[in-house]
Amino acid sequence: QQQVKQSPQSLIVQKGGISIINCAYENTAFDYFPWYQQFPGKGPALLIAIRPDVSEKKEGRFTISFNKSAKQFSLHIMDSQPGDSATYFCAASNSGTYKYIFGTGTRLKVLA
Amino acid sequence: DVKVTQSSRYLVKRTGEKVFLECVQDMDHENMFWYRQDPGLGLRLIYFSYDVKMKEKGDIPEGYSVSREKKERFSLILESASTNQTSMYLCASSAPPGQGFSYNEQFFGPGTRLTVL
Numbered sequence: 730q731q732q733v734k735q736s737p738q739s740l741i742v743q744k745g746g747i748s749i750i751n752c753a754y755e756n757t758a759f760d761y762f763p764w765y766q767q768f769p770g771k772g773p774a775l776l777i778a779i780r781p782d783v784s785e786k787k788e789g790r791f792t793i794s795f796n797k798s799a800k801q802f803s804l805h806i807m808d809s810q811p812g813d814s815a816t817y818f819c820a821a822s823n824s825g826t827y828k829y830i831f832g833t834g835t836r837l838k839v840l841a
Numbered sequence: 842d843v844k845v846t847q848s849s850r851y852l853v854k855r856t857g858e859k860v861f862l863e864c865v866q867d868m869d870h871e872n873m874f875w876y877r878q879d880p881g882l883g884l885r886l887i888y889f890s891y892d893v894k895m896k897e898k899g900d901i902p903e904g905y906s907v908s909r910e911k912k913e914r915f916s917l918i919l920e921s922a923s924t925n926q927t928s929m930y931l932c933a934s935s936a937p938p939g940q941g942f943s944y945n946e947q948f949f950g951p952g953t954r955l956t957v958l
Contacts, residue, residue, distance in 0.1 A: 772949030827872050833883035
């Protein structure tokens with residue numbers, strides 16, 4: 730019940746295309762869903778996050794879609810660029826613990 | 842900017858050695874975390890600390906211990922390193938909500954790639 734399932738494991742997208750990464754969770758106590766971006770040789774950094782009181786959050790080319798009833802959320806990267814090539818992790822947290830449960834990660838490669 | 846630093850970027854140790862990984866954060870955060878990152882397994886929590894001298898086991902604490910004597914410093918200890926502890930180790934810190942950061946945001950260091958031979 731504590732798992733966050735992330736797919737796909739890897740993704741190759743052409744420049745200008747849309748990248749979509751999906752995550753699913755079981756624990757309905759989770760109330761914060763961040764996405765982290767990790768470039769090679771660096772630690773992960775917060776990209777965008779959503780609370781379950783909204784169904785969508787957009788920041789520039791990055792959008793989180795959240796489906797509370799299905800217990801799923803996804804990251805959409807519009808107009809994907811080679812500079813977006815990185816590993817993306819979804820995560821879930823509940824306000825009582827400050828701990829994250831991370832997904833297994835998606836390695837995105839955007840071809841020029 | 843929040844800065845989380847880790848003492849080494851790369852470390853090579855022998856089986857059975859005692860290994861110390863050090864992490865320092867400069868933003869007075871209460872919470873600090875140690876994760877290991879392995880391909881296909883994502884980030885798995887080893888231990889976390891919510892205050893000085895306070896610690897809680899994460900999902901994979903076996904073979905590890907931690908120490909937090911000062912608020913800014915959180916150490917991960919491998920008492921007797923084994924080859925299955927070869928991994929990337931990431932330290933993170935966070936502040937409770939209301940201290941000017943996004944809710945629960947964790948700030949990560951650059952990682953230490955540990956190889957145990």
